[in-house]
Amino acid sequence: MFKFKYLVYALLFFSTAVMGYHAWDDHHWASMSKPFTLQIIDSMTDDWDYPFNESLVLWSQSSIFDLAITSADDKTKTRENCKMKKGQLRICNFDYGETGWWGQSWIDWDSNGHIYQSRIRINEFYADQFTFDNKNWLLCHEVGHSMGLWHAEETDIPHTCMDLSERAESSTPNDHDFEELELIYNHNDSYDSYTPGGMGSGMGSGMGNSQSSGMGMGNGKRKFRTETAELPGGGMRTIHTLLAPAL
Ligand SMILES: [Zn+2]
Numbered sequence: 244m245f246k247f248k249y250l251v252y253a254l255l256f257f258s259t260a261v262m263g264y265h266a267w268d269d270h271h272w273a274s275m276s277k278p279f280t281l282q283i284i285d286s287m288t289d290d291w292d293y294p295f296n297e298s299l300v301l302w303s304q305s306s307i308f309d310l311a312i313t314s315a316d317d318k319t320k321t322r323e324n325c326k327m328k329k330g331q332l333r334i335c336n337f338d339y340g341e342t343g344w345w346g347q348s349w350i351d352w353d354s355n356g357h358i359y360q361s362r363i364r365i366n367e368f369y370a371d372q373f374t375f376d377n378k379n380w381l382l383c384h385e386v387g388h389s390m391g392l393w394h395a396e397e398t399d400i401p402h403t404c405m406d407l408s409e410r411a412e413s414s415t416p417n418d419h420d421f422e423e424l425e426l427i428y429n430h431n432d433s434y435d436s437y438t439p440g441g442m443g444s445g446m447g448s449g450m451g452n453s454q455s456s457g458m459g460m461g462n463g464k465r466k467f468r469t470e471t472a473e474l475p476g477g478g479m480r481t482i483h484t485l486l487a488p489a490l
Pocket residue numbers: 271272273274357430431432
């Protein structure tokens with residue numbers, strides 16, 4: 244009888260934890276120990292220095308990882324290609340044209356679901372729509388995705404940049420985000436996927452057959468799109484696209 248009671252309590256606790264869960268399909272970087280340091284490639288122009296650096300400082304408050312800029316290349320061609328590099332996260336801004344989106348987080352992941360390379364692209368085509376608050380929210384939001392977080396509710400207090408509101412109060416992570424990261428990364432893996440090592444597989448924009456796609460909307464008007472496809476060289480690629488607001 245007592246055992247049954249404990250089981251019920253355990254189930255209740257579990258379902259409570261699931262309700263507030265906002266992991267991105269359990270995607271995460273593999274690491275044999277925590278904290279680990281993820282190398283960031285700075286491919287952003289100087290006018291993005293504040294939101295860029297600030298987002299890295301904010302997320303590095305996590306007990307799980309540090310985000311360290313280890314190389315920088317903001318040449319026009321580099322930002323346009325925004326080539327992913329194995330074991331690293333590259334962040335770029337460029338005028339990618341009238342694509343309909345503000346920003347994207349790309350993650351390439353192996354058969355264990357472990358992210359082994361990532362890139363974030365910010366589309367300068369919509370630069371005249373970006374306010375100071377938008378930029379802080381956008382950078383913080385996309386970096387959160389690249390580390391494995393999914394969207395939070397806009398009603399969450401305190402607010403977080405993982406919601407879809409783009410408001411000033413939602414330009415930083417909150418304690419719940421850091422708790423989620425501890426849940427997602429609550430184990431040590433048998434290998435490291437954050438270690439740079441040559442060129443990543445499935446480079447460039449080549450995609451295999453698209454396997455699934457989804458569209459969604461926040462409480463407001465903000466829309467996003469998620470696509471997953473098989474990479475020709477093995478592994479999978481998921482792209483989260485944050486659409487420009489409907490005008
Ligand atoms: Zn793992």
